[in-house]
Amino acid sequence: MIRTLIIDDEPLAAGVVEEYLTSFPQFEVLGTCHNGFQGLKTIQELKPDLIFLDVQMPKITGFEMLELVDDPPAVIFTTAFDEYAVKAFDAKAIDYLLKPFSTERFSQAIDRFLDQRSAGQSTDESETITALAEKSSRLVVRVKNEIKVIATSEVIYFEAQDDYVAIHTKDGKYLKKLTMKSLEASLSESPFVRCHRSYMVNMDQISKIEPYEKDHYILKLKNGETIPVSKSGYSRLRQVLGI
Amino acid sequence: MFSRAFSKPTTANWVIQGANLIWFLGTFLLLSFYGVETEYALADAILFTLVFFGGVTVLDRIFSFYIPKGSNNWLLLALPLVISALGILIHYYLLGFFISDTDFLQIQKSMVILRSAILWVTFTLVTLIALVVAKLELQEESQKRENMMKDLSKEAELAQLRQQLQPHFLFNSLNSINALVMSKPDKAREMVIQLSDFLRGTIRKDSHEPVTLKEELGYLQLYLDIEKVRFGHRLDADFKVEEEAENLLVPQLLIQPLLENAIKHGLYGVTDEVRIRFEAKKQGGYLEITLENPYDKEHTAQSGAGFGLSSVARRLFLLYGRKDLLSTEKLSEVFRVNLKIPQSK
Numbered sequence: 001m002i003r004t005l006i007i008d009d010e011p012l013a014a015g016v017v018e019e020y021l022t023s024f025p026q027f028e029v030l031g032t033c034h035n036g037f038q039g040l041k042t043i044q045e046l047k048p049d050l051i052f053l054d055v056q057m058p059k060i061t062g063f064e065m066l067e068l069v070d071d072p073p074a075v076i077f078t079t080a081f082d083e084y085a086v087k088a089f090d091a092k093a094i095d096y097l098l099k100p101f102s103t104e105r106f107s108q109a110i111d112r113f114l115d116q117r118s119a120g121q122s123t124d125e126s127e128t129i130t131a132l133a134e135k136s137s138r139l140v141v142r143v144k145n146e147i148k149v150i151a152t153s154e155v156i157y158f159e160a161q162d163d164y165v166a167i168h169t170k171d172g173k174y175l176k177k178l179t180m181k182s183l184e185a186s187l188s189e190s191p192f193v194r195c196h197r198s199y200m201v202n203m204d205q206i207s208k209i210e211p212y213e214k215d216h217y218i219l220k221l222k223n224g225e226t227i228p229v230s231k232s233g234y235s236r237l238r239q240v241l242g243i
Numbered sequence: 244m245f246s247r248a249f250s251k252p253t254t255a256n257w258v259i260q261g262a263n264l265i266w267f268l269g270t271f272l273l274l275s276f277y278g279v280e281t282e283y284a285l286a287d288a289i290l291f292t293l294v295f296f297g298g299v300t301v302l303d304r305i306f307s308f309y310i311p312k313g314s315n316n317w318l319l320l321a322l323p324l325v326i327s328a329l330g331i332l333i334h335y336y337l338l339g340f341f342i343s344d345t346d347f348l349q350i351q352k353s354m355v356i357l358r359s360a361i362l363w364v365t366f367t368l369v370t371l372i373a374l375v376v377a378k379l380e381l382q383e384e385s386q387k388r389e390n391m392m393k394d395l396s397k398e399a400e401l402a403q404l405r406q407q408l409q410p411h412f413l414f415n416s417l418n419s420i421n422a423l424v425m426s427k428p429d430k431a432r433e434m435v436i437q438l439s440d441f442l443r444g445t446i447r448k449d450s451h452e453p454v455t456l457k458e459e460l461g462y463l464q465l466y467l468d469i470e471k472v473r474f475g476h477r478l479d480a481d482f483k484v485e486e487e488a489e490n491l492l493v494p495q496l497l498i499q500p501l502l503e504n505a506i507k508h509g510l511y512g513v514t515d516e517v518r519i520r521f522e523a524k525k526q527g528g529y530l531e532i533t534l535e536n537p538y539d540k541e542h543t544a545q546s547g548a549g550f551g552l553s554s555v556a557r558r559l560f561l562l563y564g565r566k567d568l569l570s571t572e573k574l575s576e577v578f579r580v581n582l583k584i585p586q587s588k
Contacts, residue, residue, distance in 0.1 A: 080414035
């Protein structure tokens with residue numbers, strides 16, 4: 001049996017998926033969730049093989065929810081917004097169904113899932129899903145069992161820590177499984193500068209740039225903290241600050 | 244240049260003929276006054292008028308093609324000077340061709356400089372006046388054209404703002420119908436009708452005419468009913484409308500984006516039930532509308548929010564030329580929009 005979960009905030013829309021799935025007896029519907037919070041909790045508890053995921057949902061989007069899942073299952077997106085299609089494939093989704101979709105289109109998605117499953121492609125799924133380049137003005141993190149939404153404008157700086165990025169805000173530090181590279185891509189139109197291989201700083205938080213050793217600089221922040229600046233980081237800073 | 248100086252070419256003709264006549268009479272009378280023989284005075288005046296007319300025509304041709312600007316402004320003085328000097332020389336020699344009285348010609352010769360000076364001043368003045376008037380005329384015309392363009396683009400923008408239907412609303416509604424077709428065919432049919440009525444409302448031909456609030460409320464109810472099919476379990480709305488407000492006028496589809504906005508932000512901003520409150524009352528010369536949706540202060544909204552609000556604000560500005568008719572308040576758990584619609588008597 002293939003254990004399946006449907007996550008959609010519109011009961012009727014979830015109903016369509018459930019109804020279409022009755023033609024595929026090898027799929028077992030574990031349940032329906034109506035927002036990302038429920039969805040996350042249910043995925044962690046029941047570990048489904050496949051989820052049907054809506055994008056636009058209360059408080060956090062389907063993409064944001066997916067970022068928080070530790071070992072994400074296979075995903076088929078279902079949404080009326082085709083502007084999300086590119087992102088869905090960045091997230092290595094099995095397929096992307098545009099509402100309303102036909103039973104034929106639905107069967108195609110199911111076939112695609114079954115093909116990939118038999119080919120046994122699931123090794124680096126988790127990495128690619130966190131690497132999705134969503135242009136966003138907010139970040140979603142998990143703190144113990146709670147989900148917190150952080151506005152990027154409230155971030156002082158980001159620090160790379162192994163597989164995680166530490167998000168420093170005035171309220172404290174949050175960890176998110178993410179690479180600096182994908183983070184930088186998702187924040188391209190923001191006040192952040194990659195001042196070091198492991199650091200990205202909010203320009204509004206810089207107090208001053210001081211020479212440290214020869215050819216090296218450090219950044220003094222408004223809250224008193226200091227962070228290192230690399231050579232290429234220094235030239236990026238100069239370029240952005242216009243000095 | 245001269246034809247452009249007057250709104251109609253016929254007027255320009257009249258003025259030029261008149262000026263020629265005045266020039267002719269002026270010269271003739273002045274010469275007669277100083278004791279020149281009538282015959283000579285007549286010949287002189289006719290030739291002088293021809294020179295005047297010829298000079299004006301040449302200047303007109305030149306300045307029609309080329310209007311000096313900036314560092315070339317000296318041409319405005321130099322060209323009339325050259326033409327008047329030439330004109331006077333021609334005048335002198337032509338006079339000598341017709342008249343053989345050496346005394347008279349001697350007097351003429353001594354007057355060449357004076358005549359040139361008079362002609363020069365006149366040509367310069369004529370040129371300047373014509374240029375100034377032509378420029379004013381041109382400005383007025385371009386102003387008129389600009390206003391017309393503005394009106395046109397305003398009309399187009401208003402029409403576009405009125406009909407801004409979110410495509411996802413349509414697709415999600417169709418998806419709901421798709422769901423209902425099998426499970427509840429009657430409900431599916433009902434929703435098809437509702438959706439059709441709603442869409443018909445967005446493409447009305449008389450869409451620039453205001454409608455009564457009552458009529459608009461019917462439309463809002465239709466929209467709400469469709470949304471309730473999608474989100475019925477979470478969505479609810481309270482309408483409180485004063486009786487005397489019902490017949491006040493509102494621009495078509497002005498309130499709908501606000502309701503859409505309230506519903507959207509209610510539904511995506513919180514996870515609990517969403518209760519929308521709508522209130523309308525008459526206050527002085529205004530119809531005052533408040534619209535509330537639940538709101539989580541701690542929550543950072545997804546980007547792209549507030550488009551509905553800004554498009555309504557833009558429409559209000561285009562319709563009434565005012566920016567103070569739409570305001571928002573963020574209370575602890577409620578987001579409130581205040582809208583004032585001026586009522587002309």
